[in-house]
Amino acid sequence: MARALRIDEVDNVATLLSQASNGEIVEIISCGGSIIDRVEALESIPFGHKIALIDIGEGEEIIKYGEVIGVASKPIRRGEWVHIHNVESVRLPERRV
Amino acid sequence: MxxxxxxxxxxxxxxxxxxxxxxxxxxxxxxxxxxxxxxxxxxxxxxxxxxxxxxxxxxxxxxxxxxxxxxxxxxxxxxxxxxxxxxxxxxxxxxxxxxxxxxxxxxxxxxxxxxxxxxxxxxxxxxxxxQRREPFPLSKLTIAVECGGSDATSGIAANPAVGMAADLLIEEGGAVIISEPQEMIGAENYLCKRAVNREVAEAIREMIQRQVRRLEAMGVESRYMSRGNIEGGLTTIEEKSLGAVRKGGTKTIMGVLRNDWSGLDKPKGGGLWLQDGTGWDIGSVTHMVAAGAQIVVFTTGRGSTVGHAIAPVIKVTGNPETYRRMGDDIDINAGTIIEGVESIREVGERIFNLIIQVASGRKTKAELLGYREFAIFKRDRAAERLLGFC
The missing domain is CATH 3.40.50.2300 (Response regulator)
Incomplete structure (x- = not known):
């Protein structure tokens, strides 16, 4: 069984500790090591990449480390791979001087 | 303790x-x-x-x-x-x-x-x-946290575990210094939110902004993510930076430590402190030691050998394969988190205990090898003046 780490309790994604294949059940574990959820991977997801823990609507925030790491550029379903194909940085160009 | x-x-x-x-x-x-x-x-x-x-x-x-x-x-x-x-x-x-x-x-x-x-x-x-060793409270300890040779395990294993140890030390009254402002780009809001007051929040934002402007002046895109980062699973610069600053833990940020021509600040008490330093590992470690850190905790994914001339360096890897290959150089295997053998909390406690042992005289791998890295970094004063920073 594949495993994924949810670092902060408000996170809506978890990071794969081993590769997950399409249809595989992924055990979601907390920083303390307990299993907090089991999510079916809806596609193959590589090690170190993220899996969605809930359905995330387009424009909604992606939370990891308890913080916003980007926004969904399209709807993401629970169990889907979360990466550059469906997430955009919120670091806006106008922030640059 | x-x-x-x-x-x-x-x-x-x-x-x-x-x-x-x-x-x-x-x-x-x-x-x-x-x-x-x-x-x-x-x-x-x-x-x-x-x-x-x-x-x-x-x-x-x-x-x-x-x-x-x-x-x-x-x-x-x-x-x-x-x-x-x-x-x-x-x-x-x-x-x-x-x-x-x-x-x-x-x-x-x-x-x-x-x-x-x-x-x-x-x-x-x-x-x-x-001179003999005598017992002292952990409030007399300042550690520096640094990372080098990161990989996909750094942000999810070694850095959170070291951050856990940093939090434990701060709870005992100790101080933690984290530097490398370049790695904080994208984590501004998160860091400012944790500042002890508005003045410190402003200082954090200014420090990171100066780094963004230095990169721009060099023609480097500050939101740059390497191909390796993306292949490793990092999606945005925010995620990359949040993973990097995680090694400093989650406590309140007490201040920004000046490190320039006007002065070199030292932590004024326990808690987490940010240093305006460099991303160059040995220079960064040396500046944090110059600001008073007695011990350095260094996370690495792909493996690093560095020690320091006057401070013991505890190296931690989140990659179990790196630990197997470079165990002569690395003190703590946080790869157990990836393998599901230990939790972040358990490894964090192990690092915290090793910090106390090393503080009391236990030698680190780099010390056993006799490594004595040392380098002082200096900013280009002409460039800093042109950018209006001094």
Whole structure:
């Protein structure tokens, strides 16, 4: 069984500790090591990449480390791979001087 | 909880009892090294930015010699340098530690300088050999956290585990320093939110913004993510930076430590402190040690060998394969998190316990190898002026 780490309790994604294949059940574990959820991977997801823990609507925030790491550029379903194909940085160009 | 360290005249506590042979310029570094070689427990350091008086360099040399891990200092100067023994000695006055000097041009060359230097250093070695470790509270400890050679495991294993240890140390009253402002780009909101007050939040934002502007002036895109980062699973610069700053833990940020021509700040008490430093590992570690860190905790994914001239470096990898291949260099295997054998909390506690053991004298892998990395980083003053930073 594949495993994924949810670092902060408000996170809506978890990071794969081993590769997950399409249809595989992924055990979601907390920083303390307990299993907090089991999510079916809806596609193959590589090690170190993220899996969605809930359905995330387009424009909604992606939370990891308890913080916003980007926004969904399209709807993401629970169990889907979360990466550059469906997430955009919120670091806006106008922030640059 | 307590550790066993060496008390210094100014009330600070060393975790090591080094004799520092300090060449304020590299012109006198060869004789300085030869002097240090003759006396057990001595280590020679210098800087490579020339002999003109650059206060950023001077503050850092004084900071290193002031670090409580240094029991006594022998300055070995050439004689004609502007960044000279007087400046170092004056800067060391508040520490109350013994400082001696040998000036090569005054002594009449290398052989005489070495003879006098070795005599002085042996005398100092004899004196400090009587010092004994005594118990002190963890509030006397400051650690620096650093990362180098990151990989996909860094942000999810080694950094969160070291962050957990950092939080535990702060709960015991200790201080933690984190630097590398370049790696904070994208984590501004998160860091500012954790600032103790608005003034500190503003200082954090300004420090990171200066780094963004330096990168832009160099023609580098500050939101840059390498292909390796993306292939490893990092999606945005925010995610990358949040993973990097995680090694500093989750506590309140007490302040930004200045590190420039105007001064080198030290933590004013326990808690988490950000240093305005560099992303160059050895320079970054040296600046945090100059700001008073007695121990360095260094996370690596692909593997690193670094130690430091005066501070023990505890290396932690989140990659179980790296630990298997480079266990001679790495102190803590946080790869157990990836393998599901241990939780982040368990590894964090293991790191925290090792910090206390190392503070009490246990040697790190880099110390066992005799590694003594040291480098002082200096910003380009002309560029800083053109950017309006000084």
């Amino acid at each position: 307590e550790f066993y360290g060496y008390e210094r005249p100014d009330g600070s506590v060393g975790v090591r009892n080094h004799l520092l042979v300090l060449a304020p310029i590299d012109c006198s570094f060869e004789p300085a090294k030869r002097i240090a070689h003759q006396v057990e427990g001595a280590v020679a350091v210098t800087q490579h930015h020339g002999c003109g008086l650059d206060w950023m360099v001077a503050h850092n040399l004084i900071g290193i010699a002031s670090n409580p891990n240094v029991a006594a200092v022998l300055i070995v100067g050439l004689g004609c340098e502007t960044l000279n023994a007087d400046i170092i000695e004056e800067g060391l006055k508040p520490t109350g530690k013994r400082v001696e000097r040998v000036i090569i041009q005054e002594e009449g060359g290398t052989i005489r300088a070495i003879e006098r230097g070795v005599k002085l250093l042996r005398e100092m070695a004899e004196e400090i050999s009587e």
